[in-house]
Amino acid sequence: MKKFLRGRLQGYGRAYRLNLKDTGWGMKLVVLVITGFFCGALASEYFGTKLIFFVGGVILGDMLFAGAACLFSRIGGRIWYRNIESFLYGIAGFLIFVCCCVYGSVGNEHMVSTFFAALIYFLLLLSGRFIWAWLVKRRHTLFSGIHFAVGCIVWCAFLAFLFGQGFSDRYISDYLKKNIYVTQAGEVAGFADYCAKGAYTPVCLTYGPDGGTDMTTRTVDLSPYVAKEKKWHRIYRSFFTKHTRKDAPIAGKIWFPKEAENCPVVFMAHGNHSITAESYRGYDYLGEYLASHGYVFVSVDENILNERSGENDARAVLLLENIGEILEKNGDESQPVYSKIDEDNIALMGHSRGGEMIADAYLFNEYDAYPSNGMFTFDYHYRIRALIAVAPSVSQYLPAGHETELSDVDYLVLQGANDQDISVFLGNEQYENVSFSKDGSYIASSLYIAGANHGQFNTEWGEYDIGRPFSLWLNVKNFITAEDQQEILKIASLVFLDKSLKEKDTYADFLTDYAKYAEYLPETLYVQQYETSDxxxxxxxxxxxxxxxxxxxxxxxxxxxxxxxxxxxxxxxxxxxxxxxxxxxxxxxxxxxxxxxxxxxxxxxxxxxxxxxxxxxxxxxxxxxxxxxxxxxxxxxxxxxxxxxxxxxxxxxxxxxxxxxxxxxxxxxxxxxxxxxxxxxxxxxxxxxxxxxxxxxxxxxxxxxxxxxxxxxxxxxxx
Missing domain, CATH: 2.60.120.430 (Galactose-binding lectin)
Incomplete structure (x- = not known):
């Protein structure tokens, strides 16, 4: 038996040894497949899925990777020895694999993610070697057959792990199963009808400076507020838009009630996302809903500022310029929005960076000069009475180095516990920076939602909060549905806006006692915090x-x-x-x-x-x-x-x-x-x-x- 086992182990060593001289095309092929996939997927995300579809992006990424790998392998081959290609492919594949895993493992320690990525990578290489030996080398022995089967199982399991939605999370159901953690709420008279679709007929139109829209608008120079791009960045951006920071378009989409005039207005600002996505279109569900309840809803296109950094002050200026343009149209009898807007009742709403930015916009609206350079002046002073922040960032812009402090304005913030972009509730910081004097009646309220993510508040963003290939490591199976997530935002926004802009308090206690209305909300866990001016x-x-x-x-x-x-x-x-x-x-x-x-x-x-x-x-x-x-x-x-x-x-x-x-x-x-x-x-x-x-x-x-x-x-x- 000892002799038999010794022979088997020696044969195993000869057949499957993994040194630099005998890596062979099996290892090369496995590494090339892995690195090709990740490089291609990364290129497809970077160059945009709108103009270069996914397969085209993969091909482009593979070409770039293959060219670089061949160049380095030829140089290396002159210095070292013939099989340096395999070594370089392996190192390149390993680094890409680990980086994707670490970046995509939101909430996990980097050391743990790196260890598991290295372990998985080694198992894939070893399994690929087993499969190659069986299929190509024709080593059809009992042990090689077992190795082949194990290799196939490892690869299938990895692909299922990578491309699947992930694993079900049980903590929500575990909490709800314990009756002591379930809110026993009864019916609230009239609330079901109140939060259903409203009585007005929603009408939608577009506006922008480039023609093909229902209203023609102007452009605005944002160069004082956003840094100049590097040349390669300008070339890249020119593929997707003809506008620059010096002629940013005032553009977007408006929903309004057909039968009503002099309505409160909500200006919605999206956050940072791919420049190829029309992010402002992702809130149509909210615009249609609020318009049916007698609001004008303006979703502002700030895509010209996406894929930049240090630009949140420019986002605020662009939002305020949109407000001025729309209010000007509101006073023009020739425009379709004529007399639709009550200019004394304005609310700002923002998602992600937009959720942070609306606080900056509120400050800028009160100021006469730009905090970062007083040589640039402001003259807005619109009647902004309420702010709604959805999964906001924080401290992207600090006015004159200070935190953004707000006073005497109604403030609502919502965030999901499963947000994989802003993985902690950064909106808490802005919530804590809202204060009230004793003049007037104000409220700051926050709602933390178990199972909600970052992107499902916007229909253009979806369930993945970071782009491919990093998103392959995210767990998305434990989310509440996009419809439920949007329903929560719709109901909370309506109650808040009715209280702040229409001074209708019938259901205003939703902002302080959501549990009373639990029967009408999607089933999940909620944590509510609030402060009132009294x-x-x-x-x-x-x-x-x-x-x-x-x-x-x-x-x-x-x-x-x-x-x-x-x-x-x-x-x-x-x-x-x-x-x-x-x-x-x-x-x-x-x-x-x-x-x-x-x-x-x-x-x-x-x-x-x-x-x-x-x-x-x-x-x-x-x-x-x-x-x-x-x-x-x-x-x-x-x-x-x-x-x-x-x-x-x-x-x-x-x-x-x-x-x-x-x-x-x-x-x-x-x-x-x-x-x-x-x-x-x-x-x-x-x-x-x-x-x-x-x-x-x-x-x-x-x-x-x-x-x-x-x-x-x-x-x-x-x-």
Whole structure:
């Protein structure tokens, strides 16, 4: 038996050894197939699928790769030895393979992705060698047959892994199966009819400077706001557009209600995407829907600024120039949009970079000079009253080096937990930078949506948030459908716009209590946070690092294993810092822990009660949800008590997997979001004589579960 095994192993070594001198055409062919595919797919994405279809891009990429490989192999062959081609092909293939894997493994550690890419690459080469030996070398022995079968299985599994949608994610269904995490909401009278298609007939038209549109517009010089391209970039862009930064087109698409005049208007700005895609057409579903409800909806074409960097200030200027042009048409009797728009009721809406940019546009609208160079002046001053940001970026542009601070404007932000482009909720930063004075009634609201990605909000972008070949590593099987994702945006936008622009408050509590309307929303998990201008803050944890002080009093805590004030993070990833601080409390094997704020001066609680933001730091759905008591004490020592679960279901972290490799490694990226808890005055059980106008202290008593950890922020009384 030993002799037989020794002979088999020696034969195996002779047949399948993988050294530089005996790589042969089998290895070359395998490497060429892999590198050819990735290079070709990359070229097809770069050169655009509109003018050069996918197969043409693959051919072009393969030609470029083959030419470069032959050149280097000939040079190398002069210096080293005859088989240097195989070595170079292998190295080139390996580098391309690893880079694609690492870039496409969103949310995974680069070292882990690199290791798995190297392992997979080695297995593919080895398996390819087995297949080549069986089919070409005709080595039809028992062991080579087994190797051939194993090689075929490896390759089939890899191709299925690469070109499949990925793996089903179960955390949403796991949370929903536990009845304790399901919102028990009843019917809301009239809401189903309210959020259905409206009574008006939507009409669509186009505008632009190049003819073939329903309205002719002008161009605008954006050169002061966007950097000059390099020569090769200008040549590349000239294949797709005749316009430049000096004559950017004012163009887009308008939806309006046929039967109505003097309607509120929404200007929508898309984000960065391929220059070959007509991104502004991806919101037709939203334009048709809002027009049926009596809004004018303008989707602005900012494609001239796509595939650039450092251009978000130019995007803001282009949006404002579009507003001016459309409002001018609104006053022209010869134009089809004449008198359709109420110029005192304007909202801005943006997606991705557009979602960040609308905040810059709001600032520019108030300014008389460009913050980055005061020699360029502004004169806009339109009546912008509301902003809606969809999966926004942040800090692409910092006005004069400062964060974009907004004041006294209604603000709504939405993001998906499965966003693979902006993989953490960057919109939190802008949300935290919205403030209110005591004049007027304003709201900032955010909605975090499990199973939603970045691109499905735009019908032109779809389910893949990054381009090929990197997108082959993304997991997209765990998304909610594009129709559901768009339905959420439609409903949230309608309620918000009705509240902000039409001052219709019938269903405005959707922005503060989505759970009441859960029956009308697609089935998934939602985390909602909000702030209103009538909040009277006790603390927001931004004042200092002294744990025992608050702006309105002193703080004490007992029986915790951890008590600190920390900067929050969206996830473990380095880019997840929010520039927002909160208190962190952790307790173990006790129900006696408490955190108390003793007020220097008594404060009054109105009918609105008390609200605060909380985050359950546990990493899975437990058998009991996070719960604790909120105890108010007045100046006479009388108490009023309520519990968290009386008003809100607080979700643990969402264990999200964004890439296919995360399913192999079993690594989750835990998405943690603050959730606003609102306990009304009626939800408190009061002792006789409790005086809600003379509250002396607020205590959070962690007396419901023995082990847990939370963040808390923005503690305030509500009128």
């Amino acid at each position: 909040a009277l803050f006790i603390t927001d944890y931004e004042e200092d690092s002294d744990l025992e002080t608050a702006p309105c009093g002193s703080v004490s805590a007992e029986h915790f294993t951890m008590w600190t004030e920390e900067e929050l993070a969206d996830s473990e990833s380095a880019m997840g810092k929010r520039e927002n601080h909160a208190v962190r409390l952790k307790w173990k094997d006790t129900k006696a822990a408490y955190y108390e704020i003793a007020l220097d001066e008594p404060m009054a609680m109105g009918e609105g009660g008390i609200c605060f933001d909380a985050m359950d730091l546990r990493e899975k759905a437990e058998n009991e949800p996070m719960d604790f008591s909120v105890v108010l004490t007045d100046i006479h020592g009388n108490r009023a008590v309520s519990t968290l679960c009386d008003s809100t279901i607080l979700y643990p972290a969402f264990p999200v997997k964004l890439s296919k490799i995360q399913y192999i490694t079993g690594k989750n990226e835990y998405k943690r979001q603050l959730q606003t808890v609102h306990i009304t005055e009626k939800q408190f059980t009061e002792e006789n004589g409790f005086d809600r106008s003379q509250i002396r202290s607020v205590r959070f008593a962690f007396d419901r579960i023995e082990n847990g950890a939370v963040n808390m922020d923005n503690i305030a009384f509500v009128k």
